[in-house]
Amino acid sequence: MSIRRLPLPLLMTACVALSACQRPAEPPPPVETVEVASPEEGGAVSTAPVDVDTAPEPAPVTDPDPTAVDWAPMTLAGATASISCELDYANAGDGDVLSAFDHDALHAALEPCAERGVARLRFKGRVTQDFTRLVQRLASVADELKIGKRVLDIDSSGGMVEEAIRAGDVIAGTRWTIWVREGAVCHSSCVFLLAGGDTRLIGGRVGIHRIIRMSSSATTRAELNRELRAVYGRVRDYLERNGAAVAVADLMMAVPNRSLRILTPDELKLYGLDGVNPAQDDLDRLRLMRKCGQDFVARRDAYVRAFDSTCNAPDRDVEQMANCGLELRTKYGFPDEQCPTESPLSEFDLVDALAAAAGNASRLRILGVPIGEPRPAARQPKPAPARPAPADAASTAESPTASEPADAGDAATSEGEAETPIRD
Structure with a gap:
């Protein structure tokens, strides 16, 4: 008898029996998207000219020279920047707000940080040409003062794509650790800055979406796509040379500019935007092998x-x-006795020694740990505070992530925020 001729009750029973044999499909992991303001308020905006007839493929991108500092007059319209010599922003705040950006003003702002060799730039605002200049200038002055450990503590909704790529190359060439602390965001073109950092500590929220061509003359979808191919080609080239996955660019293409796709902690690691920068890590391993020996590198990797x-x-x-x-x-x-400054979280050892020498051990604190006193063997972590909409990616000041961890025989290491050491 054909199944079509079965009595309705039998047919229903057969259907139920068949469905019972099928495993229910597991729901896909949730994807979080949020609506955003207009691109002018942040976003990933591209205005660079592209010739869709003669240059459908990206032209070669040359790395900027981090030593070629532009000291032309500048301001930070709609943004704020502060300098602090403290890594504990929760207790010490964000330091002094920068109001002048010439060499003498930045030298005066960074000079107090020279003794301990650590400086933190807190930046809130869009990624523009002036942001690139600021990072470049501070790195130059930090070199003069021999401040080797630099933290970019950022909260940005994005900005100009081309400037984010330039700034990211400057960050890569001048050795910064990047924080996206709790309550902060790193959206749109800000994600490219993460790719440039030596170590990325993310406690806030990182989101991506399509690049928008504000100066486009396209009248058809095909013309707009050809323009975007050139822009995305430059983005892929940048991500590749900085050790991040080019898949980030492909994922951006699928998210409308009016929305944001929030990346999960697993995705940030998968795309190479959290923790130790793999490209820089390869260079550091070679340098540390020569300077500190194979045993040091093995222990560092395990850590x-x-x-x-x-x-x-x-x-x-x-x-x-x-x-x-x-x-x-x-x-x-x-x-490590032979290479103390190359050890994970060495910046905290410097601060401890300075505090003890100054007789302030009972008063100063680093990330809640009393300076000059034995560190607790194993404190129970206190409950994490309620986090605002953006996960907090912040104060993981130089966490071991940057320094490569792994157990003595076991080990583990990309707008999330584990404490990672800031690379020299």
Whole structure:
């Protein structure tokens, strides 16, 4: 008898039996998207000219010279920048707001940080040409003052794509750690800055969407696509040379500019936008092998892996990750006697020594850990504070992530925010 001729009750029973044999499909992981303001208020905006007839493919991109500093007069319209010598922003704040950007003014702002060798730039605003100039100038003055550890503590909704690429290359050439702290965001073109950082600590929210061509003369979808192919080609080239996945550019293409696709912690790691920069890590391994030896590099690798698996958890705030990383170091023999400044989180050792020498051990604190006193063997992490809409990506000041962790025989390591050491 044909199934079509079965009585209705039998047919229904057969259908139910068949459906019972099928496994219910597992729902795909949730994808978070949010609506955003107009591109002029942030976004990923491209205005660079492209010739859709003769240059459908991207022209070769040359790395900017980080030493060629532009000291032309500048302002930070609609943005604020502060300099602090402290990594503990929760207790010490963000330092002094910069109001002048000439050499003498920036030298005076950074000079107090020279003794401990650590400086943090807190920047809130769009990515523009003046942002690129600011990072370039501060890196130049930091070199003069021998401040080797630099943190970009950023909160940005995006800006100009071409400037983000230029700024990212400057960041890559002048060795910055990047934080997106709790409550902060790194959206749109700001994501390109993450690719340039030596280490990325993310506690806030990182989002992407399509690049918009504000100066486009396209009248058809095909013409607009040819323009965007040239722009995205430059983006892919930039991501590739900085150790990030070019898949980020492809994912951007599928998200309307009026929306934001929020990247999950797993995606940030997958795309190479969180933790230690893989491209820089390859260079550092060679340098450390020559300077500190193979055993140091092996322990450092183990520490990084251990930090990533033990301390760098989405449910921890920056302070908890930092304390975890500091307590984890001793298991791997850090700070190292031969290479103390190359050891994970060495910036905290410098601050400890200075505080003890100044007799302020009882008053100063680094990320909630009393300076000059033995660090607790294993403190129970306090409950993470309620986070605002943007996950907080912040104060993981130089977390071991940057320094590569892994257990003595086990190890673990991209607008999330584990404490990672700032690279020299």
